[in-house]
Amino acid sequence: xxxxxxxxxxxxxxxxxxxxxxxxxxxxxxxxxxxxxxxxxxxxxxxxxxxxxxxxxxxxxxxxxxxxxxxxxxxxxxxxxxxxxxxxxxxxxxxxxxxxxxxxxxxxxxxxxxxxxxxxxxxxxxxxxxxxxxxxxxxxxxxxxxxxxxxxxxxxxxxxxxxxxxxxxxxxxxxxxxxxxxxxxxxxxxxxxxxxxxxxxxxxxxxxxxxxxxxxxxxxxxxxxxxxxxxxxxxxxxxxxxxxxxxxxxxxxxxxxxxxxxxxxxxxxxx
Amino acid sequence: xxxxxxxxxxxxxxxxxxxxxxxxxxxxxxxxxxxxxxxxxxxxxxxxxxxxxxxxxxxxxxxxxxxxxxxxxxxxxxxxxxxxxxxxxxxxxxxxxxxxxxxxxxxxxxxxxxxxxxxxxxxxxxxxxxxxxxxxxxxxxxxxxxxxxxxxxxxxxxxxxxxxxxxxxxxxxxxxxxxxxxxxxxxxxxxxxxxxxxxxxxxxxxxxxxxxxxxxxxxxxxxxxxxxxxxxxxxxxxxxxxxxxxxxxxxxxxxxxxxxxxxxxxxxxxxxxx
Ligand SMILES: Nc1ncnc2c1ncn2[C@@H]1O[C@H](COP(=O)(O)OP(=O)(O)OP(=O)(O)O)[C@@H](O)[C@H]1O
Ligand SMILES: [Mg+2]
Numbered sequence: 001x002x003x004x005x006x007x008x009x010x011x012x013x014x015x016x017x018x019x020x021x022x023x024x025x026x027x028x029x030x031x032x033x034x035x036x037x038x039x040x041x042x043x044x045x046x047x048x049x050x051x052x053x054x055x056x057x058x059x060x061x062x063x064x065x066x067x068x069x070x071x072x073x074x075x076x077x078x079x080x081x082x083x084x085x086x087x088x089x090x091x092x093x094x095x096x097x098x099x100x101x102x103x104x105x106x107x108x109x110x111x112x113x114x115x116x117x118x119x120x121x122x123x124x125x126x127x128x129x130x131x132x133x134x135x136x137x138x139x140x141x142x143x144x145x146x147x148x149x150x151x152x153x154x155x156x157x158x159x160x161x162x163x164x165x166x167x168x169x170x171x172x173x174x175x176x177x178x179x180x181x182x183x184x185x186x187x188x189x190x191x192x193x194x195x196x197x198x199x200x201x202x203x204x205x206x207x208x209x210x211x212x213x214x215x216x217x218x219x220x221x222x223x224x225x226x227x228x229x230x231x232x233x234x235x236x237x238x239x240x241x242x243x244x245x246x247x248x249x250x251x252x253x254x255x256x257x258x259x260x261x262x263x264x265x266x267x268x269x270x271x
Numbered sequence: 272x273x274x275x276x277x278x279x280x281x282x283x284x285x286x287x288x289x290x291x292x293x294x295x296x297x298x299x300x301x302x303x304x305x306x307x308x309x310x311x312x313x314x315x316x317x318x319x320x321x322x323x324x325x326x327x328x329x330x331x332x333x334x335x336x337x338x339x340x341x342x343x344x345x346x347x348x349x350x351x352x353x354x355x356x357x358x359x360x361x362x363x364x365x366x367x368x369x370x371x372x373x374x375x376x377x378x379x380x381x382x383x384x385x386x387x388x389x390x391x392x393x394x395x396x397x398x399x400x401x402x403x404x405x406x407x408x409x410x411x412x413x414x415x416x417x418x419x420x421x422x423x424x425x426x427x428x429x430x431x432x433x434x435x436x437x438x439x440x441x442x443x444x445x446x447x448x449x450x451x452x453x454x455x456x457x458x459x460x461x462x463x464x465x466x467x468x469x470x471x472x473x474x475x476x477x478x479x480x481x482x483x484x485x486x487x488x489x490x491x492x493x494x495x496x497x498x499x500x501x502x503x504x505x506x507x508x509x510x511x512x513x514x515x516x517x518x519x520x521x522x523x524x525x526x527x528x529x530x531x532x533x534x535x536x537x538x539x540x541x542x543x544x545x
Contacts, residue, residue: 097355
C-alpha cells in the first residue's frame with residue numbers, strides 16, 4: 001500500500017504558561033493541524049513567529065510529545081514507533097547546536113557513531129556533502145566555534161544527511177545565511193530531492209525560497225493551518241500578486257484573538 | 272552488536288575529544304583535587320599521628336573517586352543540554368541504556384585517572400607506606416560501590432534535563448550532604464545524633480568503612496610500614512549492603528532519568544531556542 005511520507009492528523013500541542021503565582025494558563029501552540037506530504041515532495045510550512053512551526057517539527061522529531069492527534073512518518077506512528085522513526089529522519093534546526101569546541105569532523109563522526117555507522121564511510125559521505133554545499137575541505141578540522149554561522153549551518157545539514165534519511169525536517173535552514181550560501185543550500189536541497197527522492201518538510205520565512213523549493217505550501221497561523229496549496233493557488237486564494245502578500249493576508253487574520261489575553265494580562269500587571 | 276559497540280564508542284570518542292580541547296580545565300581540576308587532598312592529609316602529618324594521616328588519605332582518595340564519578344555523569348548531561356546537542360542525542364536511535372552506559376564508562380575512566388593523580392600527589396606530600404594494606408580488597412569494594420554511585424549519578428544527571436541551573440544547584444547540595452554524612456574524614460559517630468540515620472543511607476559510608484578496615488585502620492597492630500589490613504571476609508557486611516544499594520540505585524537511576532525525559536518531552540523543556 002502506498003502511504004504518504006508524512007501524515008499529520010488533528011495534531012494538538014499546548015504549553016503551560018505561568019501567569020503570576022498560582023495561576024497557570026494553557027498556550028495552544030498547535031490546534032487541530034492536519035496535512036500530508038507525499039513521498040519525494042518538498043512541503044513548505046510557513047507562518048509568522050510563534051505560529052507553531054518549530055513545535056510541529058519537534059513533535060515529528062520525537063523531541064516533543066503531542067497532546068492529541070496522530071502522526072505517521074513513512075507509515076510509522078508516533079510516539080509508539082519512535083525507535084523506527086528515529087532511523088529515518090534527519091533534522092536541521094535554526095540554531096546549529098554542536099559541541100562548539102570540537103571540529104566539524106569530530107562532530108560529524110560522533111553523529112555517525114551514534115547512528116551505528118562505520119566512521120570511514122560516514123566521513124567520506126560528509127566530505128562529499130560539504131563539497132556540494134560549497135565548503136572547503138580544509139575547514140573540516142576547524143572547531144565549530146571558529147566558524148561563521150553559514151558554515152555551521154552547512155555542517156548541520158551534513159549532519160542530518162550523514163545517515164542518508166528518506167525524510168528531512170528542516171527548521172529554517174537558511175535563516176541568517178548570506179545570499180550565496182543560501183543559494184548553495186537551496187540548490188543542494190533541490191538536487192538531493194531529484195537524485196534520491198528525499199521527502200523534505202521545510203519551514204522558512206523566505207517566500208522566494210518557499211516558491212523555489214516547495215511543491216506545496218501550508219500557512220500556519222496561531223497553531224492552525226489556515227491555507228494550503230501550491231504557491232500559485234495560494235496567491236489566487238488571497239487575490240494577491242506575490243506570495244508575501246498572500247502570506248500576510250492569509251495569516252494576518254485572528255491576530256487580535258491572540259492579543260486579547262495579553263492585553264488582559266497587561267491590565268492585571270498594572271494593578 | 273556492532274551497532275551497540277559503535278554507539279557506546281560514540282560517547283568515548285566525544286569525551287576524549289572534549290577532554291583534549293578542554294585540557295587546561297582538566298589540569299586545573301586535577302590540580303585542585305590534588306591540592307585540597309594534600310591539605311587535608313597534612314593535618315594528620317602536622318599532628319604527627321599516622322592513624323589520622325592514613326584516615327585522611329583514605330578519605331581524600333575515596334571521596335575524590337566517588338564525587339568525581341557522580342559529578343562527571345551529572346555534568347555530561349548538563350553540558351549537552353547547555354550546548355543544545357542533547358536534542359540531537361535524544362533524536363538518535365540510541366537507547367537510553369547505551370547512552371548512559373557510554374557516559375558512565377567515560378566518567379569512570381576520568382575518575383580513575385583523577386584518583387591516581389591524587390594518589391601520586393599524596394605520595395609526594397606524605398611519606399605514605401601502604402605495605403600490609405589489602406589493596407586488592409579496596410579495589411573490589413570500589414568496584415562494587417561504583418554501581419551504586421553510577422546510579423546516584425544518573426539521578427543527578429536527570430536534573431539538568433529539567434533545568435540546567437537548578438540541576439547544577441541540586442547536584443551540589445546533594446553532593447555536599449553526602450560528604451557531610453558519609454564520614455569521609457571522621458567516624459560517623461561524631462555526627463550529631465539526628466544526622467546519624469542519614470549516614471546509613473549513603474553508600475559512601477559503607478565504602479569508607481570497608482576501605483578503612485582493609486588498609487588496617489582501627490587495628491592496634493597496624494604500624495607504619497607494616498599495616499594489618501583486614502581480609503575481604505571482614506567487610507562482607509559492607510559489600511553486601513553496597514551490592515544491594517547498587518542493585519536498587521542503578522535501575523532506579525535509569526528509571527528516574529527515563530521519567531524525567533518523558534516529562535521534558537511533554538512540557539517542552541528540552542528546547543533551547545528556535
Ligand atoms: N518549549 C516551550 N515551552 C513553552 N512554550 C513554548 C515552547 N516552545 C514553543 N512554545 C510556544 O509555542 C508557540 C509556538 O512556538 P514555535 O517555536 O513552535 O513557533 P515558530 O513558528 O517556530 O516561531 P518562529 O518563526 O519564531 O521560529 C509560541 O507561542 C511559543 O512561545
Ligand atoms: Mg521556529
